[in-house]
Amino acid sequence: MNHKDLNNWIMYYEIQKLQRLGFSISKIANYLKCNFRTVQKYLNMTEQEYEQFLIRSSQRIKLLDCYETFVKDKLLEFPETTAAQLHDWLKEHHSDFPEVSPRTVYNFVMFVRGKYNIPLQPKERDYFPVEELPYGEQAQVDFGEYNLKTSGSKRKKVRFFVMVLSRSRMKYLWFTDVTFTSETVAQAHEYAFEFFQGIPLVIVYDQDRTILVDENIGDVILTAVFRQYAQSRGFKLHFCRKSDPQSKGKVENVVQYVKKNFLYNRTYYDIKTLNEDALSWLGRTANYLPHNYTRKAPQEEFAREQPCLLPYVPLALKNPQPKPYHVRKTNVISFKGNFYMLPQGTYKGTGTQVNVEEKQWVINIFNLKGEQLCSYPLSTSKGQTIGTFHRHRDTTGKIALLINQLQEYFTNKSKAEEWLHHIQDKYPRYTRDHLLLIRETLTRYKENGEIPDKTLDFCIKNELVSGTEFRDVFYCLWDQNLSGKQILTPITLLNETNLLKINETPQVSNIDDYESIINN
Incomplete structure (x- = not known):
């Protein structure tokens, strides 16, 4: 009995046992993660019927049986050949090859491998230990990202930059919550050089798009920002081939070390706190504990390597042009x-x-x-x-400018300025709105005499500190000022050239004439 048949019998007996325990068909299907029709079919079979079913299944004719010899010969000659490659060879050498899914071809290839004992033998890569480099010779850089839990049970993605000195294994780690750009990568290098108080001769990189535009057959093309930065710092750059992390194993291990030792189950509060925690972790763990390979503490080895680094002088990076x-x-x-x-x-x-x-x-x-x-x-x-701007709000002036403008409407400017600043203290978010309302009130009635000063005195005396209260008091005093005055409405002349008609009195009808007409 092969492994597949053994699993099938285990499934059969498990279904029978669950039914005896009182499970329904749907509950058995949910528990065993299989289709309810399969459960129903197995329950209706005796052991003898199920055994015959397995025999028939193993002996049924496969759609690709006629190509078995071809597949076997190719696998014997090239054991590492994949199912996808064999699928292409079958279509190339057999014009009548049917339209089947890649999964069907894969299952058939695995069947042939099992039948003729042709295991898949992937090509093994030979490795050898790398010679330890001189102190200060090389550093390696890589980037990573991780999803952290926040205090509000949400997820926050952070990106990080890691640099490792190849000889001492001294590490530096820096986090950001935005996508890396050429500018931020250059800034991360500056933070690392400041941390090490020195610069290595060579830095090894993956082919990251923030640094490298094109490998160009060895004549690499760097991004403009990073090319200028590397030239100003004087270190040499070495790029690994694509999809070849084994050639840069030191830093690849550090990326996983950061994720599994420092970031795992850590709560995110803000990026500043995370970077402070990262420096503390480097000091107590990553750079303090002995390295698994060298059996030496990175901090102790770094004391020997630091004098061999190129001198570090702080470099003021130019801010990117808007x-x-x-x-x-x-x-x-x-x-x-x-x-x-x-x-x-x-x-x-x-x-x-x-x-x-x-x-x-x-x-x-x-x-x-x-x-x-x-x-x-x-x-x-x-x-x-x-955005938070109100589209009808006047945003052309500053608060201070508005206050200076409003002082000109009052005799005692210092008293007016003090009261206006009280409005600013009371309504910091709505200061502009109150000042504009006061300005609108004062400018609408230009011939207002002493009313602005009286309004200001009344507001100060009664501790009224708002634009709406100033407006209401102003209107009240304005109405009182107008009371007792007769307002004459000017006469509009229909014919301004004939001024003699001004003295004429229009003819008045007799009301008795209208009454006689109505009564008759």
């Missing part, structure tokens, strides 16, 4: 899959542009004169409209 983006007529820009709102009036017609500067997880938006318009946290979602 990129221009077109402003849409709705006063928004499209940036990384989201719409970010701008102050009303930013759009000046076709061709209006603003500059966008991204720093870590914040984007700053400037006009072409370099004046900052607004700033937003960088959103990780897509298709969102982000």
